[in-house]
Amino acid sequence: MKRLWLILILLLFLTTGCWDRRELNDQALIFAWGMDLNEDGSYHATAQFANPHSLGSSEESTGKASFSVSGDGNSVYEAAKDLQAKVSRAWFAGHRRVILIGEKLAKDGLANILDEYSRNPIVRLRTDILIVKGSSVEDILEVSYPLEQLPANAFFRIHEAADMNPDLTLLHFIMANASDENCPILPVVTVHANPDVGLQLWGTAIFNKDTKLVDYLPLKKGNLAQWIKGQLGSTIGTVKIPSEEGDIVVEINHLSANIQTLIVEKNIQVHVTLGGKGILRESNTHLDLSHSRNVVMVQEYLNEQTATEVKRVVKEIQKLGTDILGVGQSIHRQHPYQWKGLKEEWSQHFQQAKIEIEVKIDLEETGMTGPSLIQKKSEVNS
C-alpha cells in the first residue's frame, strides 16, 4: 500500500505543472503603457517593450533598447489583444511601472480604463500614471532619453527626482476618486522642444469627480498644491527683499502641512499651516547673512511671500470647485457629524470656503558664507 502511494505521488509530479509554464524567452516585457482616444471613440494603446538583445550587454548594442507597438480596441484588454498581433512573443505586464494617458482621453474620463490596472493579478498597484500634454502618447514613447537605457524609466525617475513618490500615483488617484471628499490629480509630462533633452515634467493635472481632466497647474503651482496635500518632499522659494535689489533663493525641505477646519453656522473656515526647513542657497543681495536679524528678516519675508503665492493657487483651485487639497477630508475627520450634511454638495461648499494660509518655514542654514563673497566691502549692508 505504501509503495502504491509513493508511485502515485511521483506520478503526480510528472503530470502537473506544465499548464502555466512561461519561459522568459517567450515573453515580451512591457515597461511602459500608453492609452489615448481615437477619433471614433475607441482606445489606442501603445506598449513599450524592452529589446532583450540590446539590454544588459556591455558591448555596443546593435539597436535601440526598446521599441513601441500600438493597437486599437474598445477596452484596454481589447487594444492589448490587437497589439499582440504585431508582437512575436506573449506580452507580460508584470514589470510595467508607467502608464501614460493622452490629453484627449483624460478629458473624456479615465473611469473606463482604470479597472484593468488593479484587477489583473499580474499587474502591481505600484504604478506611475502620467498625463501627456501637447503630443500624442505614441510620439512620446518614441522619444529616446539619453540617461536611461529604457525610456520608460525616464518618466518614472523624472517624477521621482521632483521629490514626489511616483510609486503611489495610481493608488492615490484611485483612493481620491473612490472617496466622497477628494478630487484626484495626476502629474503631466510633455516632449521638450530640444530633442536631446526629450522629456519634461510639466505640472499637475486636476480631475473632477467623474475622472475627467478639468485643468492644469504648471509645475510650481502644482508643487504648492502637492505641499498642502502632504505629498511633496522638497521645493524652493524665492524671496524678494523690498529694501534690496536682488533675490534670495531658499531650498525648503521636510515639508509638512496641517489643515484645521472650523464650521461656524454653515460657514467653513479653513486654516492651512505649511511648515518646512529652509536652507539658503543663493543670495544676490547686499545683506550680510552672518547677522541673525537679517536671517530672521529673510525668514519673515519668505513666509509672507510664500503664503501669498499659495493663496493665489488655492483661489485658482477653489474656482474650479475641485477639492484636490484634502479640505473635505479634513472636515470629514474633524467634524464627522457635520460632514454628513456637507458631502452632497461639497463642490459648492468648497468654492465658498474661507481658506487661510500660514507658512512657517524655519530658515536654519545660510550656507558657507555670510555676506556674498562677490561684493565689495562698501556694498555689504550689515
Added chain:
Amino acid sequence: MRISGRQLFWLVFSIEIVLTMLYSVPAAVKEASQDAWISMIVAGIIGLGFVLLAVKLSMRYPQQTFVQYSQTILGKWAGRIIIVPYFIMWMYLNSMALRNSADFVYLTLFTKTPLYVIMITLMILVVYVVFTGGLVGIARCGELMGPIILVVIIGTCLLSLNHLDWHRLTPVFADSGWTGIMRGTIPALAFYGDIIIFTMIYAFMSKPKQALSRTMWGMTLSAVFVFIATLMVIMTFGPILPGRMWAPFFGMTRFISVLGFIQNVDILVVVIWLFSAFIKLSLFLFVTVYGTAQWLNIKNWRRLIWVLVPLILVLALLPQNATAPVKEYVEQFWIPYVIPINVIGIPLLLMLISIIRSKIMPAKRS
C-alpha cells in the same frame, strides 16, 4: 492517537488565522469602513466565547468525542439525529475550504491550470497525511508549519509599516456607529465559528486540562493578528478600497516595497496560505471521516476516506466562481444557519441538558 497542548495551540492558530485575515477583512470594511478594527476586537471577544462554550462542553466528557457524548447526553437515537446538521457542516467546510484553497492558487499563480487539477493535487496530499498519520500526523504538521505562518505574518506586517497613515483611521466611530460595527463583526465570526470542529479533537488530548488555555491562546493570537491586519489594511488603502478588494491583506503584501529592493514578497503569503489550507483541510477531513465513522458505527474509519473524498471534490466544484464560497454561501448558509444552530444552539442545549442530568442523577455520571 494523542496530541499535546502545544500541538493543539498551533492547530487552532494555523486554522483560524490565514483565512480570516484574507477574507473577513473586506466584508468587515464594507460594513464598518474605517471602524472595522473595532469590529475585529468585538469579533475576537465573541470568538473567545465560542471557545469557552466548546471547551466547557467537551470537558464534561474528556474521554469522548462530540459524536459520543451527544449520545451519552441525549440517548442513542436523539444523540444520533443531532449529528445530522454537523455532518452537513463538516462536508460543507471540507468542500468550501478545498474550493477556497484551490481558487487562491488558481487566481494568484496558475491561471491556466484547470481548477480540478489543483484540487486533486491538494486532496492527495491531505488524504496521505490523514490516512497514514491520522490526527497525530496533522498535529505534528501544525507544530511545524504554525510557527512559519506566524513568522511570515509578522514579517509582512513589519515590511508594510513604511506606507501606513494613521489619519486614514479617522473619524473613529462617527461614520459607522454601533450598527455598522456590529455588522462588521459577522464575517470574522463566521470564520471563528470553525472552532466548533475541535469538540471532536479534545478527546485525543494527552492532558485534557490544557484544552481550555491552549485553545484560548490560539484564538487570542489569531484575533490579535486579524485585528492588526485590519488596522494595517485600512491605514494602507483607506476606508473604501479594502471593501472592494478580493483579499486586501494579500493586496497589501503585493504592495510592499522597502528601500526599492524588498519587493514581491507576496509569494510568501501564498506559501503560508497553502500551509494553513493544508492543515485546515486535513483536520477537517479527519474530523469528518472519524466523526462519520463513529456516527454510523463503522469500525475502520480510514475506509470512509474513499467514500467521502470524492463527494467532497464534487461538492467543491459546484460553486460557480471564486467569490461564492467566501461571500454568498457565507451570507446565505453559514451565518443564518450554521452559526446559530451548530456553533451556539446545539452545544448550549447539550450543555444545559448535561448539567440538568448531572444534578438530577449524579450517580449515573461516570
